Amino acid sequence: MSKEETKVVEMATEETPQTLEQLKAREAELDKINEDLIKEMQEREYEIDFKTKKVFDKLLKFLEKDAPWGHTTATGLIMLYHNLREAKEVVKDKEFNGLVPVRSTSVTILWQMVTKMTGNGFYEAKSFVELMAELAKVQQEIDKLNVEGSSQES
Numbered sequence: 001m002s003k004e005e006t007k008v009v010e011m012a013t014e015e016t017p018q019t020l021e022q023l024k025a026r027e028a029e030l031d032k033i034n035e036d037l038i039k040e041m042q043e044r045e046y047e048i049d050f051k052t053k054k055v056f057d058k059l060l061k062f063l064e065k066d067a068p069w070g071h072t073t074a075t076g077l078i079m080l081y082h083n084l085r086e087a088k089e090v091v092k093d094k095e096f097n098g099l100v101p102v103r104s105t106s107v108t109i110l111w112q113m114v115t116k117m118t119g120n121g122f123y124e125a126k127s128f129v130e131l132m133a134e135l136a137k138v139q140q141e142i143d144k145l146n147v148e149g150s151s152q153e154s
Contacts, residue, residue, distance in 0.1 A: 041104055041105065042103065042104070042105050043103070044103065044104040045101040045102060045103050045104070046101070046102055046104060046107060046138045046141065046142070047099040047100065047101055047102075048099070048100050048101075048102050048107075048110070048131075048134055048135065048138060049098050049099055049130075049134045050091075050098050050099075050100055050131060050134075051098045051127065051130055051131070052098060052127070053091050053096060054127075055127045055130075055131060056084075056091050056100060057091075058119075058124075058127075059084070059113075059114070059117070059131075060081075060084055060085070060088075062113070062117050063077065063080065063081050063084065063113060064081070067113050067116060068116055073109065073112060073113075076105075076106070076108070076109030076112070077109060077113065079103075079105060079106055079109065080102075080106040080109045080110055080113065083102055083103050083106045084100070084102070084106075087100045087101060087102070102138075104142055107135065107138055107139060107142060108139070110135060111135050111136075111139060114128075114131060114132060114135060115132075
């Protein structure tokens, strides 16, 4: 065990409640924090820049008709599809600026699904690469928030 690990264990030992009532109160407190974090994660949205309505529609059509799925991705695909269908009104707006809100729980599955897409020609490839770059940026932001959140819990 390194010195850093020892410090963490010692800190945890010093702060550990001593009675059963204190332990139960602390457990309830941590359960509440956990519930709040899960709810926040599920509701948090990130704006993905699809650039054009055409790119968004192509992705939605791919998800409807051609997206491969397995036992580990089926529910994620369903959540992502519903999330994007809800955003369809934003895309239909004449003032559409390419930004579509996507819940954080759908960003990872979106990445997985986009990596399964194929297309034809330069312009489709260009749109695809731009979307992948945007998703990578958002995923990095999510990862950074997750690291910050887990370090605050300690």
